[in-house]
Amino acid sequence: LRQEEAFCFQYSCCLKICWSQDNRSSNTHISSSLTLFKVFLDMTFGAGGHTLAILDAVPDVTVYALDRDPLAFEMARRLSAEHQGRVFPVLGCFSEVSNLLRQHGVQPGGLDAVLLDAGCSSMQLDSPERGFSLSKDGPLDMRMDGGRCPAVASAADVVNALDRQALVSILSTYGEERYAKKIASAIVAARDIYPITRTQQLGAVIAGAFSPSTLYARKDLLQRPAHVATKSFQALRIFVNDELHELHAALQAAEVFLRPGGRLCVLTFHSLEDRVAKRFLHGLDVAAPPRRNPRRPAREEEGEDERPSTGDARWANVQKKVIMPQQDEVRENPRGRSAKLRAAVKL
Numbered sequence: 001l002r003q004e005e006a007f008c009f010q011y012s013c014c015l016k017i018c019w020s021q022d023n024r025s026s027n028t029h030i031s032s033s034l035t036l037f038k039v040f041l042d043m044t045f046g047a048g049g050h051t052l053a054i055l056d057a058v059p060d061v062t063v064y065a066l067d068r069d070p071l072a073f074e075m076a077r078r079l080s081a082e083h084q085g086r087v088f089p090v091l092g093c094f095s096e097v098s099n100l101l102r103q104h105g106v107q108p109g110g111l112d113a114v115l116l117d118a119g120c121s122s123m124q125l126d127s128p129e130r131g132f133s134l135s136k137d138g139p140l141d142m143r144m145d146g147g148r149c150p151a152v153a154s155a156a157d158v159v160n161a162l163d164r165q166a167l168v169s170i171l172s173t174y175g176e177e178r179y180a181k182k183i184a185s186a187i188v189a190a191r192d193i194y195p196i197t198r199t200q201q202l203g204a205v206i207a208g209a210f211s212p213s214t215l216y217a218r219k220d221l222l223q224r225p226a227h228v229a230t231k232s233f234q235a236l237r238i239f240v241n242d243e244l245h246e247l248h249a250a251l252q253a254a255e256v257f258l259r260p261g262g263r264l265c266v267l268t269f270h271s272l273e274d275r276v277a278k279r280f281l282h283g284l285d286v287a288a289p290p291r292r293n294p295r296r297p298a299r300e301e302e303g304e305d306e307r308p309s310t311g312d313a314r315w316a317n318v319q320k321k322v323i324m325p326q327q328d329e330v331r332e333n334p335r336g337r338s339a340k341l342r343a344a345v346k347l
């Protein structure tokens with residue numbers, strides 16, 4: 001269960017910020033605030049790292065531990081057996097959480113704190129059979145729900161069934177992929193010969209559309225070479241799991257179920273997710289298209305549409321600026337390199 005405890009950035013920041021009353025985060029300050037927070041919702045239980053940290057830090061706490069992944073739910077059940085009456089495992093999606101909380105007897109306004117650590121877990125990314133990985137071959141699946149919702153389309157269903165234009169939209173919207181048309185054409189040409197069913201088969205099809213010298217020409221945030229299919233994999237994963245709509249549903253549920261003064265901590269890992277969190281907390285339209293200047297890369301423009309709405313504010317930011325990991329935290333956990341943490345108090 002403790003395998004993801006290396007995510008020190010997530011723990012230290014989430015917990016400190018969640019509990020600090022103002023911009024300070026000294027330990028004495030945190031412990032004096034702990035008594036105020038007794039009922040938590042960990043919206044993204046994963047391998048339980050955040051829930052464990054909460055259990056360790058807060059006496060008499062109750063944690064509702066949600067995850068859509070049956071494997072994570074199983075881990076939450078095991079943890080709940082070890083911490084009788086303190087951990088309540090909940091299997092389902094963000095969009096189902098309101099009903100699920102009510103079934104557990106939690107009413108609107110009944111939560112003190114909500115944590116959301118968006119995206120996939122290391123457990124999912126590192127298991128080839130889950131089909132998220134470009135570096136380890138497996139069935140092209142990518143469903144976080146695993147076998148829970150067999151009717152939901154897998155990534156293989158998407159790449160083999162959708163027409164070229166739909167694939168272009170997915171790759172450009174969710175992967176911000178400049179070469180979406182080229183990649184979609186390569187996928188359509190390849191699947192006419194043979195269905196695309198494996199992760200590395202898709203990686204090879206996408207790679208085939210580029211010259212060998214450009215396969216690793218892109219760099220990630222740590223300036224490490226990134227495979228040319230990386231953005232396409234991100235796009236498919238977001239589409240298959242409807243991640244951005246789910247994130248919006250999670251934030252809306254948090255607003256209903258937190259009590260006034262309750263805290264929300266949201267960790268995001270790419271600009272599309274962070275934009276949803278930022279706009280929601282600032283009272284702006286989450287669905288509005290970004291104002292893009294075609295001459296400037298998207299990353300440069302981030303933050304420009306960030307001015308909070310002047311209407312009735314529903315959230316107050318705990319920190320003025322979004323929190324990002326320190327260099328040593330990234331060294332310890334390179335996957336956290338793009339993490340952004342926002343914490344807010346429900347008014």
Ligand SMILES: C[S@@+](CC[C@H](N)C(=O)[O-])C[C@H]1O[C@@H](n2cnc3c(N)ncnc32)[C@H](O)[C@@H]1O
Pocket residue numbers: 004043044045046047048049050051066067068069072092093094095117118119120121122144246247
């Ligand atoms: C980054 S991991 C969380 C890791 C966790 N904080 C830990 O310490 O182990 C994200 C988890 O959220 C779950 N998840 C993602 N989207 C979800 C959704 N829409 N509804 C419910 N769970 C979701 C994933 O299945 C995954 O297990």
